[in-house]
Amino acid sequence: xxxxxxxxxxxxxxxxxxxxxxxxxxxxxxxxxxxxxxxxxxxxxxxxxxxxxxxxxxxxxxxxxxxxxxxxxxxxxxxxxxxxxxxxxxxxxxxxxxxxxxxxxxxxxxxxxxxxxxxxxxxxxxxxxxxxxxxxxxxxxxxxxxxxxxxxxxxxxxxxxxxxxxxxxxxxxxxxxxxxxxxxxxxxxxxxxxxxxxxxxxxxxxxxxxxxxxxxxxxxxxxxxxxxxxxxxxxxxxxxxxxxxxxxxxxxxxxxxxxxxxxxxxxxxxxxxxxxxxxxxxxxxxxxxxxxxxxx
Numbered sequence: 001x002x003x004x005x006x007x008x009x010x011x012x013x014x015x016x017x018x019x020x021x022x023x024x025x026x027x028x029x030x031x032x033x034x035x036x037x038x039x040x041x042x043x044x045x046x047x048x049x050x051x052x053x054x055x056x057x058x059x060x061x062x063x064x065x066x067x068x069x070x071x072x073x074x075x076x077x078x079x080x081x082x083x084x085x086x087x088x089x090x091x092x093x094x095x096x097x098x099x100x101x102x103x104x105x106x107x108x109x110x111x112x113x114x115x116x117x118x119x120x121x122x123x124x125x126x127x128x129x130x131x132x133x134x135x136x137x138x139x140x141x142x143x144x145x146x147x148x149x150x151x152x153x154x155x156x157x158x159x160x161x162x163x164x165x166x167x168x169x170x171x172x173x174x175x176x177x178x179x180x181x182x183x184x185x186x187x188x189x190x191x192x193x194x195x196x197x198x199x200x201x202x203x204x205x206x207x208x209x210x211x212x213x214x215x216x217x218x219x220x221x222x223x224x225x226x227x228x229x230x231x232x233x234x235x236x237x238x239x240x241x242x243x244x245x246x247x248x249x250x251x252x253x254x255x256x257x258x259x260x261x262x263x264x265x266x267x268x269x270x271x272x273x274x275x276x277x278x279x280x281x282x283x284x285x286x287x288x289x290x291x292x293x294x295x296x
Contacts, residue, residue, distance in 0.1 A: 052077075056101040065099045065109060074098060076111050076126075089126065100145045103174060104152035110135075110145065123157060135177065140164060150196045156182075158191055167191060169201070183219060192236035195243040200264065202236040202246065214248060216264065227262060237282050247272070249279050259293065 050070040057064055064079040068086075074096035076089040089109060090097045100110035100123065109126040120142045125133045136143035138161040146156040146169070155174055158167040162184070169191050172179040183201055185191065192202040199220055205213040214234035216225040228234050232252035237259065239246050246264055251257040258274035259282050273279060273293055280294040 054099045056099065058102050058107065059105060063102075063107075065102060067097070067099045069096075076109065078109075101148075104148060110155075112143075112145065135172065136161070142167075146191075146194075149198075156194065169194070171198075183217075189215075193238045195239040195246075196241060197243045199243065200239065200246070202239075202248075204234065204236060207231075216246060225264075225267070233257065235281070238284070240284070241288050247282065249282070251278075 050068055051074075052066055052068045052070075054066045055064055062081050064081060066077050066079060067074050068077050069075075071088065071091070071093075073092060073094070075092055076097050076099045078087045078089055079085070080087075090111065092113070095113050095115060095117070098112045098121075100112055102109060103125065107128050111124050111126065112121045113124060114121045120140065121144070122134050122136045122141065123143050123145055125135055127133075136157070136159060138159070141159055141161040143157050143159045143161075144167070146158055148155060149171065153174060155172045157170050157172065157179075159170055160167050162168055162181075166185045166188055167190075168181050168185050169183040170179045171182050182194075182198065183191065187205075189203040189205045192204055194201050199218060201217045201219060203215045203217060205215070207213060210233060211231055212228070212234055214227045214236065216227065217223070227246075227248060228250075230252045232250055235249040235257075237247040237249055244264060246262045248260050248262065249257050250260060254274070256274065256276065257278045257280075259272045259279050261270045261272040262268070263270075273282070275295060277295045280296050282291060282293045284291050
């Protein structure tokens with residue numbers, strides 16, 4: 001046994017005499033003695049970081065509408081797609097201005113802003129000459145943009161101008177700027193989406209921070225379908241262009257949330273996409289050729 005141990009020691013000594021072993025040993029010792037020094041940044045450098053968000057293309061897809069706080073507060077900016085040049089469109093020094101979208105067929109801009117931090121956001125229209133119009137001018141009104149009609153001739157939005165506790169769903173003609181209520185919300189539920197034929201609405205109702213209810217309501221006959229028979233989290237992801245399908249995200253029965261396709265006529269549900277991470281949101285391209293799916 002002793003002779004065997006001596007032979008092992010001799011083999012180790014001979015191995016350490018080789019150049020490769022000596023270099024490896026040196027690098028190991030050097031790595032053990034090195035200390036990592038993190039990069040330090042000044043407070044001035046920290047405040048030079050800018051936030052940017054949004055992203056709506058113009059009709060000709062040559063410009064992108066975004067919000068950025070590089071002026072010290074959020075304002076609306078326009079980015080030229082080819083050159084990358086960014087042009088400031090609003091110049092607020094007090095309230096934050098948030099880009100919404102271009103008015104279809106024009107270079108006019110929609111944006112959202114409150115007054116003096118009252119959190120009563122209104123929807124504003126900015127003409128190409130910079131003049132602005134408040135499209136939702138109610139004194140105690142809070143309005144939220146909810147998309148465009150299929151023919152791009154009307155704007156959808158929610159507003160609490162009728163009752164400050166509830167948000168009703170409206171449609172505004174972008175030629176006359178006259179609006180009509182499509183759905184009166186008397187139950188305090190959250191209106192999520194509407195089908196393109198304006199027949200179906202998707203609603204959610206909060207139960208807890210991790211549980212909510214999800215419903216589809218037919219605006220014509222007032223029938224309601226509950227999609228949240230099992231307890232869990234549900235998020236509306238919109239309707240198909242032909243109004244036959246509804247898409248939603250849920251975590252029911254699984255560790256991670258996943259995307260579901262629901263056939264309205266039959267009630268058939270199909271898992272459209274799932275992976276080993278949570279599906280955060282999903283939407284279809286304009287012609288439904290592509291689907292965007294974001295995972296966390």
